[in-house]
Structures are given as C-alpha cells and as structure tokens.
Amino acid sequence: MIDFRYHLVSIVAIFLALAVGIVLGTTLLQEPAVKSAQELTGRLTETNEELRTEIDTLRGREAGNDAFIAAATQNLVTGELVGQRVLLVETPGSSSSVREAAQQVLTQAGAEISGRVTLTEKFLDPRSRGVLDGLVNQLKPVNMLFPTTATSWDRAAALLASALVTNDAAQAGTPNTAATDVLSTFEAGGLLSFDGDPAQRATLAVVFAPERPYEGDNAEAQAGAVVSVANGFDVASRGTVLAGMAAPAAMPGDVISALRDNSEVAKRVSSIDTSDMPVGRVVMVYSLQEQLSGRAGQYGLGRGASAGMPQVTTPTPTPTTDSGS
Known part of the structure; x- marks a missing residue:
C-alpha cells in the first residue's frame, strides 16, 4: 500500500524536475531567443519606416494633384x-x-x-x-x-x-x-x-x-x-x-x-x-x-465605382486647308 510519504516524495520530485527544466531551458535558450526577437524587431522597424516613407510620398502626390486640379478647375468646368x-x-x-x-x-x-x-x-x-x-x-x-x-x-x-x-x-x-x-x-x-x-x-x-x-x-x-x-x-x-x-x-x-x-x-x-x-x-x-x-x-475610387469620371467628349476640330492649295 502506497503511503502518504510516497505521494509527497513523488510530488516534490515532479516539481524539482520542472524547476530544473525551466532553469536549464532558460539558460540554454536565452541567447537564441533574444537574438531572434532582436532580429524580428529590426525587420519590423525597417518595414514600418518603409511604409511611413511610402505614405508620406503618396500624401505628397495627393496634395500636388489636389493643388493642380483646384488651380485648373475654372478652366475644366467653365460653360x-x-x-x-x-x-x-x-x-x-x-x-x-x-x-x-x-x-x-x-x-x-x-x-x-x-x-x-x-x-x-x-x-x-x-x-x-x-x-x-x-x-x-x-x-x-x-x-x-x-x-x-x-x-x-x-x-x-x-x-x-x-x-x-x-x-x-x-x-x-x-x-x-x-x-x-x-x-x-x-x-x-x-x-x-x-x-x-x-x-x-x-x-x-x-x-x-x-x-x-x-x-x-x-x-x-x-x-x-x-x-x-x-x-x-x-x-x-x-x-x-x-x-x-x-x-x-x-x-x-x-x-x-x-x-x-x-x-x-x-x-x-x-x-x-x-x-x-x-x-x-x-x-x-x-x-x-x-x-x-x-x-x-x-x-470614384470606392466599391462599385465603374470609372474615375465620365468620358468627356470634345468637339472634333474643323480641318483647315493651306491658302495656296
């Protein structure tokens, strides 16, 4: 018959084994884990900077396009x-x-x-x-x-x-x-x-x-x-x-x-x-x-848009002839 002391020793042995495993695992894996985390952080930082640059570029282009259209609006819509x-x-x-x-x-x-x-x-x-x-x-x-x-x-x-x-x-x-x-x-x-x-x-x-x-x-x-x-x-x-x-x-x-x-x-x-x-x-x-x-x-640009704008038709120029022909 297994007595209480046997159970107690078994439980202590289990926890001791877990503690030893944790210590060994932390010691052996600490350097690779830290290095991997540092590499991942570096890649994420680099990607984030690239995305920020891309967003800034797109915002600059949008602002330029908006400024151009705003300046040309009068000529584009007159009449x-x-x-x-x-x-x-x-x-x-x-x-x-x-x-x-x-x-x-x-x-x-x-x-x-x-x-x-x-x-x-x-x-x-x-x-x-x-x-x-x-x-x-x-x-x-x-x-x-x-x-x-x-x-x-x-x-x-x-x-x-x-x-x-x-x-x-x-x-x-x-x-x-x-x-x-x-x-x-x-x-x-x-x-x-x-x-x-x-x-x-x-x-x-x-x-x-x-x-x-x-x-x-x-x-x-x-x-x-x-x-x-x-x-x-x-x-x-x-x-x-x-x-x-x-x-x-x-x-x-x-x-x-x-x-x-x-x-x-x-x-x-x-x-x-x-x-x-x-x-x-x-x-x-x-x-x-x-x-x-x-x-x-x-x-427009959103869901269901068929085009950015209607097809604009312009009058066909009347052909001209040289005066000497």
Whole structure:
C-alpha cells in the first residue's frame, strides 16, 4: 500500500524536475531567443519606416494633384452647366464644407443655385413614416399616383421633387404653385429646412450623402431613404447626382453603396464617392452634364465605382486647308 510519504516524495520530485527544466531551458535558450526577437524587431522597424516613407510620398502626390486640379478647375468646368439651375439637398451627417465647395464649382460651371433643402433626422427615421404618409396624402395633387410598391420615402421624395424641380427647361426658375405649401408644411413637421428660393424650380439636383455610413438598427433603412430621395428628384428633373465619400468597408448604412447596389436606381442616378476632393467636384459637374444627355454612371475610387469620371467628349476640330492649295 502506497503511503502518504510516497505521494509527497513523488510530488516534490515532479516539481524539482520542472524547476530544473525551466532553469536549464532558460539558460540554454536565452541567447537564441533574444537574438531572434532582436532580429524580428529590426525587420519590423525597417518595414514600418518603409511604409511611413511610402505614405508620406503618396500624401505628397495627393496634395500636388489636389493643388493642380483646384488651380485648373475654372478652366475644366467653365460653360458646362450654363442655363441650368441646380437644387442642393443635404442629408443628416453630410458635410457643409463639401457642399460649399461643390456649390462654388457648380457656379463656376455656369449653373445657378436655386436653393438648398436640408433633410432632418426625423425625415429618415422609420418611426416617422406615418407622418410622411399623412403629409403626402394631404398635399399631393389629385392626379399624382404612386406605384403599389412605393415606400413612404418614395412618395415623399416624389412630392418634394414635383414641387422643386422640373425636366421642362421652359419651367425652370418659375414657381410650382404647390411648392410653398409643401415646403412650409414639411418644415413645420420638423422634416426639413430650406435656404434660398428652392420653390423657383431647378432642372438638376445634387444630393449630398453623409460623411460616414449611418449606424445602428435603422442604418440600412436610412441609407435606403436617401436613395429614394435621389431617385425621386432624378425622375422629376433632368438629372440627379448623389455625392459622397467612399466608405472604408461595406456597411449597411453606406448610402453610396446602397445606390450602387440598387441596379434600377443606378441606371438613372449617378454617384460620386470623391466629393471631398477637388477632382470629385469636377467629376460632379461632368456627371450632371452626362445626366442632361440621358446617361448615368458610378464614379470614384470606392466599391462599385465603374470609372474615375465620365468620358468627356470634345468637339472634333474643323480641318483647315493651306491658302495656296
């Protein structure tokens, strides 16, 4: 029979063996382990420095490109939108500085800004769908009909667009008789605010997406609501562009991706994911010009972009002949 002393000796022997093994292992492996760690640290440091240099180089090139495009913008866009009126639509989370810079370039292109409409968070809140439906039913003309699949935001966008934009050049700059009531009622309901005189109808619209994708349980619904707004204004006008910034990854609340993923809307509404860059503002002008010709495209650097910019067509020079021929 194995007594307690045998167990005790066995346990002591085991721990002694472990201690000896640890001491021997530490002594024998210390120098190789330290050397290996030092080599790894050196390689990581070298890689980090190379990446920093590469990033600095890319930032320098980007700054140079931005400076060049900014200086050339006037020449690149002059005359592209002469005779057009543009309505600016801001969404919750969109950048006022991006909108101001875009407005300046649109003006340089010869467009007249009819006004600005700013949608509120309440407009995009799924809990406000009943309010939207009630106002639309109250304000819409008798002959305004909606598809059976139309959402609350589809209907609200169609009503707003019918009041603020037109695809008839002869009506540009003239008020829709219902515009004042629509704007004032939606404003009283906390759904939007406006600046300028958007009731004097525009021919084109630019909808500014939020700087960052919407987050939370309602993110996908909010992104879809903005797409509905862009689509509604496109249908009623001569063209609409959704302007935003590329998201770092695919997210449910990314408005630009939501539009590009909707194949039917993407056939009509153009999008730009470089609107925070000088080149993006030039592309915005070219995209609106493309919309006037009945075409659409998805432009930029992010997910779903088909090209950096629309194909720009230039008049073919008239051949000249020598006077002596």
